[in-house]
Amino acid sequence: MVNISDKIKEIQDEMSRTQKNKATEYHLGLLKGKLAKYRRMLLEPEPGSSQGSKGQGFEVSKSGDARVCLIGYPSVGKSSFLSKVTKTQSAAAAYEFTTLTSVPGVLHYEGAEIQIVDLPGIIKGASEGKGRGRQVVATAKTADLILMILDATKPSDQRENLEKELEAIGIRLNKGKPGIAIKQKQSGGIKMISLTTPTNLDEKLVNSILKDYKLHNAEVTVKDKDATVDDLIDVLNEKHVVYIPCLYVYNKIDAVSLEEVDRIAREPNTTVMSCEMELSIDDVIEEIWYRLDLSRLYTKRKTDRPDFSEPLVVRSQSTVEDVCNSIHKDLKESFKYALVWGSSSKFGMAPQKCGLGHRVHDQDVVSIVTK
Template identity: 35%
Template sequence: MGLEDEIDEIEEEIANTPYNKSTEAHIGRLKSKLAEKKEKLEKQQSGSGGGGGYSVQKHGDATVALVGFPSVGKSSLLNSLTNAESETGSYEFTTLDVNPGMLEHRGANIQLLDVPGLIEGAASGRGDGQQVLAVVRNADLIVFVLSVFEIEQYDRLQEELYDINIRVDEEPPRVTVRPKIKDGIKITSSTDQDLNEETISDVLRDQGYVNADLNLQENVDIDRLIDGLMDNREYIPSITCVNKVDLIEPDYKQQVDELLRERGLDPEGEVTFISAEAERGLEALKDRIWENLGLIRVYMDKPGRGIDWEEPLVIEAGSTVGEAIGKLGGEMEERFRFARVSGPSATHDEQQVGTDHVLEDEDVLKLILRR
């Protein structure tokens, strides 16, 4: 029996076993075995497909992957969101079925990737699947693109990404495991656990741990426990947009809202309704992309040149002055004496701060350097 058949068989058994206290340990072991087999399969495929060690070069301040079924309007969206003049020639996707574009918004350069082959090919390991996967796994944000007529596709998109070890809108499990030389498995936990210790130890042993300290900082279920033990999971936030709204009658909108709600999506707050073709809702979508990337803009006040309002330094929210300088590189770091900050993070204009001061969006930063 091939690996894929074994995986199918285990999945079927899990689906057919009702979950309760008496089957919990058994299901734990099945899921653990499943994770192990899937990992093996993934390794095999990346080896034979030539995608091993492949990494995608990042451009710009952040990378966003558009994920959706064929014909929902991903390429139309990419074209209407990105500057047609932006240099696309320098991208290194020659062997890949990926269309890149650069979105310039609020001073940030955001790389958008349309990944047409993802849903058909990737999860099943066909074609350039592994490489396409690498593209999505590298993204800072996933934008699900749905057609207003096919909201149900959202379910498949979620499943496919889950299958390729992408955890959408989940925080990494707060699970740490430290292998040791002897003394078996010890579990410590800062919260109550629904799983019993025996199940947890079984899962650990199935993952190859004989002697280890496991610390749990959240109440894990079996899936989260396994995820926490594996280092090949990516945790990526997402937003959803619904395209082709120019084609529906106003009455139909209620039905669409209902279908979204059934999937846990709030049509008012969480979903952006757009028309890539009629260019509707695109500004709102850009804003939402920006907001969900967790970036801030810092305007540099340069000696003799004043404040550069055009090209802010774009860095992760929560960054310190030290991290901002790190991004500017070399000389700045060595010659740094102190900084002056004006704007949201400052108590007053030109507040004198050191490297550990935490910056906020739209701060103005002046670096005072040694000569």
């Protein structure tokens, strides 16, 4: 039986030996496709496989209005942060591998319940199943937001190394889905359609990669002229790739100079804190709320005043139909119309009569009228 880890190592070695140029891009593209398949096999075994067990302590049900996963190397302050912002006391100590299982807590903020999950420290090779890599992957992929906790006193490559590990396991940080669509067909071979000439893809390369995936008849539409081979492979593996916003949080800023804190804080998608000194933790919480992009709605019965005590929290861009589903799964069946007050109403402070497709805004008041 072929050892998957050995196959991954062979492909990685071959890629590192191969010079990147126009003549080798087809070969490298095929190698990237095979690497993605082997990593998927290693990290996500088939159902029923003896390797498929999640492992004790990882069966954390998703709850609340959103899930935030804490990712980082051992001893960067993930457990301390969880203990500061929730009532959960995750084990914290000044030595590595304190947290050996996933530990959930609940952050109450702006009327929302946000589940914070402290995952075991990621080690090098987690993307190949080392440590508890497989279990960390399974949980991290369910996050609505990843909080990458970093040590402000450590070298700057820690962030890049963690990004590579997450990239290898199918987690794309702060990226949108590629502008590529693949439609399988019964015949006709592989046809590539694009409005403008792609910079990094051509029909020969697309053909080679799709055939390696046993796709011989398909229509490939490339909408983004800068789409890459990696984007194409992501679309081919779409069931195993997730796109998650990430906030980089540098801890231990009390141990570095003000100039260094200022430099770090100016990096994209980044904020800073000190758990030990309790500095800027509230700023991190505010940034979490902003990144989750949730909306608070207030419900109103026909003859009553709006209930501002407990908002209904929904995803941004939610419709009245989503609101109905959040209140009760059967409410939509008896729905007649909705009255909406707030910024989504075209009448300002006056209510707008809406159907199920109306998009609500943060802090709208919604009254559902049934048949």
